[in-house]
Amino acid sequence: MPTADAETTAVTTKKPLYEASTQFKHWRYSPESLADVRSKLNEAAVAVIRQTFEAYEPGSSANVLFLNAGEEHLLVTFYVTRITQLCGHFRFPEEVEATAATYLKRFYLKNTVMDWHPKNVMWDIQFQERLTALFLATKTTNNPISLEAYTHNIPNTNPSDVLDLEFLVAQSLGFEFSVWHAHRALWGIWLDIQALDGVPTDFAKTQTSLYDTALNYVRASRLTDAEFIYTPSQIALAAFSLAAPEIAQQWLKSKQAVSESNPSSPTQIPPGILGSLEFIKGLIVNAGQPPETEAVREVDRRLRLCKNPEKVVGSKAYLARKAEQEKKAEEKRNRKAMEVEKAAAEGVDPFGDELERPKISLVDYDDDDDDD
Amino acid sequence: MDAVERENADRQKRWAKEQKVGEGTYAVVYRGREVATGRRIAIKKIKVGQFKDGLDMSAIREVKYLRELKHQNVIELLDVFSSKTNLNLVLEFLDSDLEMIIKDRSLVFLPADIKSWMAMTFRGLEFCHRNHILHRDLKPNNLLIASDGQLKLADFGLARDFADPGHKMTCQVITRWYRPPELLLNSRYYGSNVDIWSVGCIFAELMLRTPYLAGDSDINQLDTIFRALGTPTEQEWPGHTKLPNWHQPSTTYPKTPLRDLFTAASADTLSLLGKCLVYEPRKRISALEALNHPYFFAIPYPTHPSKLPRCAAQLASRAAEEAEGGDIDKMSTGPGVKAAEPNNRKRKLTSPEEFRVRSIARKLDFTKQANSP
Incomplete structure (x- = not known):
């Protein structure tokens, strides 16, 4: 056990x-x-x-x-x-x-x-x-x-x-x-920060502008490739770091302390995080605008x-493509009709076949399925 | 054809539909196979064309969550493709569900069997909750059973992410008999503990072999719960009288110990059951805590999934599967033995001691098999 x-x-x-x-x-x-x-x-x-x-x-x-x-x-x-x-x-x-x-x-x-x-x-x-x-x-x-x-x-x-x-x-x-979004991660960091040592209890109230600034950096990151390259939490930390570098540093240190005391903790900070942060900050500042x-x-x-x-609706090519699709659909309808006719000619009982007969279904449940 | 459409078409070709096995209001389910391997699968075809708002919410929820959740006790979504106006979900094939097994009167459940199903249910649910997903429709027929006996949470059509604090959610979720009292009282703020109540109801149903809290209307459901578990006091569930749908009940039911109804259950069993059915949602046990409950570590240990009771329909389907697969050895004894085939198989899966204990079930099962057309 x-x-x-x-x-x-x-x-x-x-x-x-x-x-x-x-x-x-x-x-x-x-x-x-x-x-x-x-x-x-x-x-x-x-x-x-x-x-x-x-x-x-x-x-x-x-x-x-x-x-x-x-x-x-x-x-x-x-x-x-x-x-x-x-x-x-x-x-x-x-x-x-x-x-x-x-x-x-x-x-x-x-x-x-x-x-x-x-x-x-x-x-x-x-x-x-x-x-x-x-x-x-x-x-x-x-x-x-x-x-x-x-x-x-x-x-x-x-x-x-x-x-x-x-x-x-x-x-x-x-x-x-x-x-998974960076703005969610940012909210998590914001909550974490309020619980850091030495942070005044009214921090969230007096410093909302910090959060708003950081959120705007997260929004700016959406105009960049950051989300394809980095994790939401990395982007969020970079955004917060742009808004309040010292507090971001303090937060990072607090995570480091946790991960050192418990090496298997999932909050372990991967090496190279600082380099990533600088890269994301650069992305946001340089590419994060319309x-x-x-x-x-x-x-x-x-x-x-x-x-x-x-x-392009109405163009020659568009019409030609439509016509081609229509032709295929027509052929398919004909083929289906033939199959049904053939089945009827062979005297298939609509209430079902004898067990050993090959299956020919009169009702095609997959009617709209076989795209071709 | 564009690259994306071509990829979709290629996906479609990987799966073959064989036989229609069920039809619901918005979906048709087919049995099929993976073309390359012959592996059995199920295809859930969702008709989208009929919805004026396009892809409907339950389809989107199911796809969204099953795409992310990979766990032994959650049904596996193998693929998704579209065909004209339909969305097709390719799911792992599962023979039966817990409701079929509960209803199969020929089966006898041992306490160890119930423990095994409960462990698998809690494992699957803990994984959902760990991923911040509420299932919101747990009931025996949404707990599917694989051919190897593994139980899998299925039907994520009502699932959603945990809401942010203060964010309203609908209370019109979870099938009535499995719906917790806070939802019956129209609470719009709730959490993973709603699923735990459902699991408690399923736990009780496994022991009783009949739904535990079977109200015949939403109003009656609350009365049914109070009758069974006693009318809640302000002390045990602070604030419940302030919930939107609260009406002072005319009768106040006393608390009766669970022991009175579940006479054969062990103390551990009743302790866990009681913790799932706590009125105050915040005091209800979590899935992770439940997995660490002494119940799961006490004797009897959970039955190995492969040795759990399985219902006749499932066994017949497996036998048919093998016959289809051309297993000549098994068929060689001639047609007369065919009906008994499932039982022979079952014995192979069962240890000798268990065979003795289960002999009654086997006998009944055997009769049923022989009489069935």
């Missing part, structure tokens, strides 16, 4: 919960691998779109100036700032905004801006994928709002604009909806000329 002590040790030596998360397992990159993912995605997208251009109008791609990975990234960063605006409009909680921002950033690690872009030509109008990412985030964070109320509050939007992309967004996220409007405008202008013609 295990003793109480053995039991406690068993609990404390378990790996941190964060390391079991899909965020830790599937959405962590080095700065280099992140750049690599983006440039490969961009190259592949350009190749495909160029081909599409050529297929419908030979020679038409020669003069198209496609976006590069950096330009795509600039637009995505811009979209994230627009999420903030939308959330302000709805007064959604921080959790919804942070989650939607993460969804959008993850979405564009799997999809190119040149594929999924404005349903409308005006550059300032709402973008579909952003609407969908935000709507999905309201649901996954347990703050659901009816689609009607949602689209009602956004000019020029239909429910279908949001729902049409819901599966694509969910697929792009790998159906991994759970996100892109220049002029730069965005310029990239967006070019985007309108180079986006995938198959996705």
